[in-house]
Amino acid sequence: MDPALHASKIDLPETTRKEMAVLLNARLADAVDLSTQMKQAHWNVKGTSFIALHELFDAIHGETLTHVDNLAERIVAMGGVAFGTASVAAHQSGLPTYPLDIVSGSDHVEAVSVALAAFGRAIRTAIATAGAAGDADTEDLFVEISRAVDKSLWLVEAHAQGGERM
Secondary structure, eight states: OOOOOOOOOOSSOHHHHHHHHHHHHHHHHHHHHHHHHHHHHHHHOBSTTHHHHHHHHHHHHHHHHHHHHHHHHHHHHTTOOOOOOHHHHHHHOOSOOOOSSOOBHHHHHHHHHHHHHHHHHHHHHHHHHHHHHTOHHHHHHHHHHHHHHHHHHHHHHGGGOTTOOO
16 A cells, blocks of 8 residues: 655655555554454464463463554654554455464464564564664664564464473
C-alpha cells in the first residue's frame, strides 16, 4: 500500500517518512498476524505442558499487541496512515501460515518458534533499512522489538530443548 502522508513538522524528509511508513506498515501486518497466531496456539495447545504453554503463548500475544501499537503509533507520528486491520494483515503478512491442524505442545512450540524466528528476521532487516534511511527513532523501535522477540523465541524454544518430551 502506498500511504498518503499528513503534514508533519517532524525533522525527516518526506521521502524518508514515506519509506518508513511503508516499512512500518509491512512489519505492522506481520505483528498483527503474529498476535493472532499466538492466540491460535494459546487456545488449542494440549498435553502435559498445557498450562505452561497456554500461559506463555498468551504472554507473547500480549507483548505482540504492544509491538502492534508501537508500530502503528510510529507510523502516525510521522504523518502516515497505519493499516492495522486483520484483512490487511491477512493479505500483507510475510509470516508463514500457522498450521490449523495441530494440538500437541511440541507441534505448537515448533510452529510458534517458526513464526517468531520469521518475525525476528524481518525486524532485523527493518533495523538495517531504517538505519540506512537515517531514521534513528524507527531503527530504535525495531531494535526494541527485536530484543523482545528474541527473548520470546528463547522462552518457547526452551520447551523443545534438553531432551524433555512433551
